[in-house]
Amino acid sequence: GNSVTQMEGPVTLSEEAFLTINCTYTATGYPSLFWYVQYPGEGLQLLLKATKADDKGSNKGFEATYRKETTSFHLEKGSVQVSDSAVYFCALSDQVGTSYDKVIFGPGTSLSVIP
Amino acid sequence: GAVVSQHPSRVICKSGTSVKIECRSLDFQATTMFWYRQFPKKSLMLMATSNEGSKATYEQGVEKDKFLINHASLTLSTLTVTSAHPEDSSFYICSAVRGGFGETQYFGPGTRLLVL
Numbered sequence: 671g672n673s674v675t676q677m678e679g680p681v682t683l684s685e686e687a688f689l690t691i692n693c694t695y696t697a698t699g700y701p702s703l704f705w706y707v708q709y710p711g712e713g714l715q716l717l718l719k720a721t722k723a724d725d726k727g728s729n730k731g732f733e734a735t736y737r738k739e740t741t742s743f744h745l746e747k748g749s750v751q752v753s754d755s756a757v758y759f760c761a762l763s764d765q766v767g768t769s770y771d772k773v774i775f776g777p778g779t780s781l782s783v784i785p
Numbered sequence: 786g787a788v789v790s791q792h793p794s795r796v797i798c799k800s801g802t803s804v805k806i807e808c809r810s811l812d813f814q815a816t817t818m819f820w821y822r823q824f825p826k827k828s829l830m831l832m833a834t835s836n837e838g839s840k841a842t843y844e845q846g847v848e849k850d851k852f853l854i855n856h857a858s859l860t861l862s863t864l865t866v867t868s869a870h871p872e873d874s875s876f877y878i879c880s881a882v883r884g885g886f887g888e889t890q891y892f893g894p895g896t897r898l899l900v901l
Contacts, residue, residue: 706892713791713878713894714829759828771882773819773890777828 672697674776676760682782683750691745691779693734693760701762703727703736703743704773708757717745717758750783757781787813789881791893798869799901806864806896808879814859815881819890820852823876835862869900 676693683689695703705717705727718727723738732747743760757778763771788811798804808818817836821829833849835841835856843849851873853865862881866873876897880890 704889714880714892716889716891719889771890772831772834773880774831775828778826780826 672701672762672764672774674760674762674774676776676779678777678779680780680782682784685752685783685785686749687783689745689747689750689754689781691758691760691781693743693745693776695741695743695760695762697741697762697764701764702771703734704761704763705732705734705743705745706759706761706775708759708778710756714759750781752783752785755781755783787811787881787883787889787891789815789879789891789893791877791879791896793896794894795897795899797899797901800870801868804866804869804898806866806877806879806898808862808864808881808893810860810881810891813881813883815862815883816859817882818856818862819880819882820854820862820864821878821880823878823895825876829878832864866898869898871900874898874900 673696702721704719706714707717708714718729720727720736726735734743734745757780759778760776761773790809792807820832823829832847833841833843835854837856837859841854856862878895880892
């Protein structure tokens, strides 16, 4: 079945360091891909998404490109801040029947940014 | 963006009691809502999918008699944990979708359940 794999971390970086969180997926068809972020004690927020091959999603300085040839959707940010400390989930949407998508989440990557 | 709320945000109950958690889409009509469970430092596990006016579809291994889901309107879904036990303690998160395929899921802030 469809699945998402990502580096589990925890990842600890100094402020202003470059961030990469790797994500690869297995899917039939053409899923949409997402990155969600969860701050401590809160629910999930959509960070960015891409719906087709070669699309680049971007938001708040974060970017990820849908690479069908490598089945990857790696998250990057050029300069992280302390406020970026959170858990990041890579996910894909899986079409179910004729009415809705089901989202499949990766295990999450915990990021801590230290001043 | 679309807003999804959950109530309560936190609940503590005694073992054997039932707890109801509400999930509301505040500014859109949700054709489909999802219920997830998240264990500490773990990913989200989809429990069930509910469509307005029809029975929920449960994922394998989720007891439907234990976790009752009702999606009575296009803006409200409820999850009732019946006869809760300490092992049901968890973070429960709902999400809602406006339409069909390709639509983004909007997540609620979550409900932390602690069963004593």
